[in-house]
Amino acid sequence: MTDIILHHYDTSPYSEKVRLGLGLKGLAWASVELPVIMPKPNLTALTGGYRKTPVLQIGADIYCDSQLIMRELERRYPTPSFYPAGHGAADALAWWAEKTTFSPAAGILFAKRPEVLPEGFLEDRAKFSGRNIDPAAMKAAVPNLLDQLRAHFDWLNQMLTDGRSFLQGSAASLADLAAYHPVWFLQHNFGPLAAPLDGFPRLLSWAERVAAIGHGRRSLMTSEQALDVARAATSIASATPDPQDPVGRKPGQTVTVTPDDTGRDPVIGELVASGVHEIVIRRSDSAIGEVCVHFPRAGFVVAPA
Ligand SMILES: N[C@@H](CCC(=O)N[C@@H](CS)C(=O)NCC(=O)O)C(=O)O
Structure with a gap:
């Protein structure tokens, strides 16, 4: 139990x-x-x-x-601990990563794969977000969403340039789990090399390491x-x-x-x-x-x- x-x-x-x-x-x-x-x-x-x-x-x-x-x-x-490299930076990184990458990743799915969304989903999310959801406008926004994601993913990718396993060093922290979930969402819906992840090999190997943490029991x-x-x-x-x-x-x-x-x-x-x-x-x-x-x-x- x-x-x-x-x-x-x-x-x-x-x-x-x-x-x-x-x-x-x-x-x-x-x-x-x-x-x-x-x-x-x-x-x-x-x-x-x-x-x-x-x-x-x-x-x-x-x-x-x-x-x-x-x-x-x-x-x-x-x-x-979720904080192998201390508090503060991990929390701030987590906040930045989620706030900047979750919504574009979700927007890309809503625009490109409406067939996977359950009945009533877009109406529900319009109420949820307080914004009118217009399928044509969503489609038109995709190029910019990809540009935005690419810029933010590049920053994540650069954090891994020295060969470290995780964003803050050799152990996974809260920052990794927060930065990973929009990446997971894109991969889950569009495959492991989903754009714009395909340009970031270090980020892709990092994502494999985060996924390997698993979900517990x-x-x-x-x-x-x-x-x-x-x-x-x-x-x-x-x-x-x-x-x-x-x-x-x-x-x-x-x-x-x-x-x-x-x-x-x-x-x-x-x-x-x-x-x-x-x-x-x-x-x-x-x-x-x-x-x-x-x-x-x-x-x-x-x-x-
Ligand atoms: N800041 C919240 C964001 C949670 C959030 O936006 N979750 C999405 C799903 S991933 C959601 O609630 N969507 C509407 C719903 O599930 O009813 C958190 O960190 O938990």
């Missing part, structure tokens, strides 16, 4: 980052398969409305966003079983004020937490703990009772409710 439950779907790049993180740490985990488009009632019962993929659940603690999921895995399972769980786990558990979070909070937020206040980019569904709850990189809110759901939902701070808006 494992306590780690990952809500995800196989084709999700951000989930691939977390699956590799579980692999790097050699962990066993339960896999709950999420629908690719809304509705996701058994996920939003846990999160309070957050709909993105992936979400990590451990008992009655729900961790939203792969940034925070990786942070929590590192806290609970520090060895081997996966078992299957239904979303109903995951709700049962939450119902039977008690959160580990306890009231922790942040003396340096820039606007004096305090445990007990009611707040909303909302992603600042896509899937901007606010989650409302009572602030339990917060700090530079995490905020925890408590909420109740008739199906599962009380849970604590954890979010990162970078990329999320916290507002009084």
Whole structure:
């Protein structure tokens, strides 16, 4: 039995980052398969409305966003570390790589292989992104998306020029897992030499090394079983004020937490703990009772409710 439950779907790049993180740490985990488009009632019962993929659940603690999921895995399972070359640079590299390469990689797939997308997918992603999705405009954007990816992939490729195995040295770090998942997504959908990866042999060998990390030990769980786990558990979070909070937020206040980019569904709850990189809110759901939902701070808006 494992306590780690990952809500995800196989084709999700951000989930691939977390699956590799579980692999790097050699962990066993339960896999709950999420629908690719809304509705996701058994996920939003846990999160309070957050709909993105992936979400990590451990008992009655729900961790939203792969940034925070990786942070929590590192806290609970520090060895081997996601930070063999230290914190800061790895986090910043991860942020840059994802923010610049995920969306062009996804855009290329949506434009070039609409036949692999499930019914209702583009309408769902239009709501998710808040942008109108026009197939002709998507197709017209492909050359620029390839140019952008090529420029960013070249920077990654250059980091490997001295023959190092991974971006920060001889051991894989968070930066590798984050930079890899858009590469994986392109390879997965267009083959191992997908453009614009074909111009970067060092990057291609690096991608093979990252893929070899694997996913750890996966078992299957239904979303109903995951709700049962939450119902039977008690959160580990306890009231922790942040003396340096820039606007004096305090445990007990009611707040909303909302992603600042896509899937901007606010989650409302009572602030339990917060700090530079995490905020925890408590909420109740008739199906599962009380849970604590954890979010990162970078990329999320916290507002009084
Ligand atoms: N910043 C988020 C991004 C997650 C994200 O955008 N995931 C995509 C799938 S890879 C998503 O949620 N798509 C819409 C959906 O699955 O409902 C994270 O790091 O987890």
